[in-house]
Amino acid sequence: MKSEARLDTVRLQGLARAFIGSASLFAAIDLKLFTAVAAGHDTVEGFAGYAGIQPIHAQRLMTMCAALGLLRHDNGRYANAPDVGRFLVEGEGSYAGDWLLFNRPDWADWGRLTGLMRSEESPRLLSPMYESMTVERARDYHRATSSIGFGAARRFVRSVDLSARRRLMDIGGGSGAYSIVSAQTWPGLEAVVCDLPPVVVVTREFIEQHGVGDRVRAQACDFTRDPFPEGCDAAVMASNLPQYGPDVIQAVIGKAHAALLPGGEMHLVGEMLDDDGNGPVDAALWGLNEVLLGSTGVAHTRAECIGYFEAAGFREVRVDEFIPGILARVSGRK
Numbered sequence: 006m007k008s009e010a011r012l013d014t015v016r017l018q019g020l021a022r023a024f025i026g027s028a029s030l031f032a033a034i035d036l037k038l039f040t041a042v043a044a045g046h047d048t049v050e051g052f053a054g055y056a057g058i059q060p061i062h063a064q065r066l067m068t069m070c071a072a073l074g075l076l077r078h079d080n081g082r083y084a085n086a087p088d089v090g091r092f093l094v095e096g097e098g099s100y101a102g103d104w105l106l107f108n109r110p111d112w113a114d115w116g117r118l119t120g121l122m123r124s125e126e127s128p129r130l131l132s133p134m135y136e137s138m139t140v141e142r143a144r145d146y147h148r149a150t151s152s153i154g155f156g157a158a159r160r161f162v163r164s165v166d167l168s169a170r171r172r173l174m175d176i177g178g179g180s181g182a183y184s185i186v187s188a189q190t191w192p193g194l195e196a197v198v199c200d201l202p203p204v205v206v207v208t209r210e211f212i213e214q215h216g217v218g219d220r221v222r223a224q225a226c227d228f229t230r231d232p233f234p235e236g237c238d239a240a241v242m243a244s245n246l247p248q249y250g251p252d253v254i255q256a257v258i259g260k261a262h263a264a265l266l267p268g269g270e271m272h273l274v275g276e277m278l279d280d281d282g283n284g285p286v287d288a289a290l291w292g293l294n295e296v297l298l299g300s301t302g303v304a305h306t307r308a309e310c311i312g313y314f315e316a317a318g319f320r321e322v323r324v325d326e327f328i329p330g331i332l333a334r335v336s337g338r339k
């Protein structure tokens with residue numbers, strides 16, 4: 006008789022306590038552990054002195070970070086793991102700590118997820134988070150999104166060719182990363198970043214900072230109800246897919262199709278579920294995150310996204326990997 010693999014609780018225990026891993030990462034970022042290690046404060050005593058904490062706490066945190074694979078311990082000295090060295094050492098252009106702390110303010114709400122799901126309150130089309138958005142909040146929000154958004158935008162310009170395009174609409178463009186990098190890449194391209202009124206104030210700051218104000222502008226637009234800019238032959242919508250349900254996404258893609266010039270192209274970059282519904286976690290996680298935000302947002306599968314494009318009238322619809330396990334890109338031509 007074939008022996009079945011013995012089951013144990015190791016995986017489940019890991020999941021049940023995964024939040025302690027998050028807490029450890031947050032504390033390490035707060036205390037600048039990885040910056041300290043990169044600067045040579047790479048022992049327990051060295052880091053304790055750098056951070057102004059007791060050596061016993063430094064030792065506990067460094068031990069945990071080594072166990073999580075964030076640090077590598079060797080004979081009393083610690084070194085940053087390669088991704089930590091690249092993205093979590095302050096002062097580097099690639100620093101992404103703001104993005105890694107992005108969900109931390111929701112910590113307490115995640116602890117009461119069950120209660121939130123039992124709420125009788127109807128989900129809202131535009132999350133209350135967006136309804137109450139201020140310029141200050143948008144500035145913090147996009148300090149975080151831009152710390153990875155510009156990297157994603159550089160990947161975008163390597164994945165698509167907009168060299169023959171004249172005008173790009175960037176739907177829910179936030180920091181304007183995709184438009185700014187596209188304009189820097191293709192000198193003949195103009196771009197219009199569409200986002201909510203408090204956000205476009207911040208978008209304009211990014212546009213100015215990157216010196217592309219002659220070709221990139223920002224337009225206040227709630228994409229659930231306002232018209233889209235005219236005269237565009239390309240459109241991109243990135244990283245807001247699970248914030249809305251199928252009806253809204255279908256309507257937005259239909260509106261983009263109607264606004265695009267004939268022959269124009271659209272790219273939807275988003276966290277998409279595999280068609281069998283078994284992950285990836287990131288897509289499921291952002292869908293679940295909408296419980297906290299009180300919206301109608303859900304995770305969408307790749308097939309559903311292709312369906313939105315086809316129903317809108319796009320042709321040559323296809324899906325490509327964008328950041329494996331995180332983002333996929335669906336594209337189509339009018």
Ligand SMILES: C[S@@+](CC[C@H](N)C(=O)[O-])C[C@H]1O[C@@H](n2cnc3c(N)ncnc32)[C@H](O)[C@@H]1O
Pocket residue numbers: 131135150151154155157176177178179180181182183199200201204226227228229242243244245248
């Ligand atoms: C996670 S950010 C992504 C920003 C940018 N596309 C990027 O990839 O860096 C999501 C953006 O969608 C915008 N957004 C969400 N709902 C919107 C709506 N109804 N109308 C316009 N923008 C919206 C948000 O304000 C935010 O800037």
